[in-house]
Amino acid sequence: MPMDTWEKCAHPVDPDLLKGRVCFGGLDLSSTTDITAFVLVFPPVEGDDKYYVLPYFWLPEETLDLRVRRDHVPYDIWRQQGYLLTTEGNVIHYGFIKKFIEDLGQDYNIQEIAFDRWGAVQMVQNLEGAGFTVVPFGQGFKDMSPPTKELMKLALEKRIAHGGHPVLSWMMDNIHIRTDPAGNIKPDKAKSTEKIDGAVAMIMALYRCIRHKGVSEKSVYDERGLLAF
Template sequence: MTKNVNLWVDAELTWIFDDAWMRCVGQTDPVSLRGCDCWGGLDLSNVGDVTAFVLLFHENDRFQLLPFFWIPEDKTLEKVKKENINYDKWVAEGYVTVTPGNVVDYDFVKADILRVTAGYNLKSISYDRWNAS
């Protein structure tokens, strides 16, 4: 209801319990998934939000995710100062990539997506239609 008709709801039951979520902690070596089938999900942002692209694999009897994130370079320090979000640390650690300028550079993101998916058998990409012209 929230995602499709913008109707916020309160759920009495948790969808994924914390202990189940924590059993999923681990790292996937992207090289180990080379040549494997995968499906992508893309959520574009514009100015002050994060653009996200996630690859989903079902290999070795488990689901594995490879996430990628981008934020405009000029907004990184602003987010750190105003919102106390650790983007600078995440960029330095390689979890988030900055795009040049003060808005997300879609050509930059597209080139990154083409680069990271080149070694996988990408079946399709689903995306949020907002701003996905």
């Protein structure tokens, strides 16, 4: 979506005010050396029609400086500012992330966690063992198109609140959207300019919100077409 549309959704997000609220998670696990993203989306409540977004990102501690130099991305600054977390060593520590999600579950009422099936078997088993409901989420047009369109609609209506999170905003700016002949859309990781894991995790979490809130999957984009990214 146009970044000015996304930036107009930088409504404040106070994690403390969201404690105890129902929410849905999206988990996009990386390879062991790449960014892992976990995003919570909080559906509207009476008197507040916004969807609040709480994103979390991890990289291996020992590869951070190399990535800053190689990718020319300010991962080190984001970590200093608290927008990016690291796990010990030179690979992602999935046990740390599982414990982090467990701790989030103490503060927030996480109804479900949607996950990309790729490479997530052990983490899914661990989260299920911790008492979470985990739901597989396909990355094809069938699953990704409805929530991607809904995200665009909600952003145009300024009903997404992301607090201006710089890592998530960077990923939103990286997205390349692919369209099939039937007009279905989805983020295309292969053709996106850089990492989009957080955006994908947010879309998965939003879909679970939609399913549980009874929000129509029909979008304004079904009638008028897609705005250019």
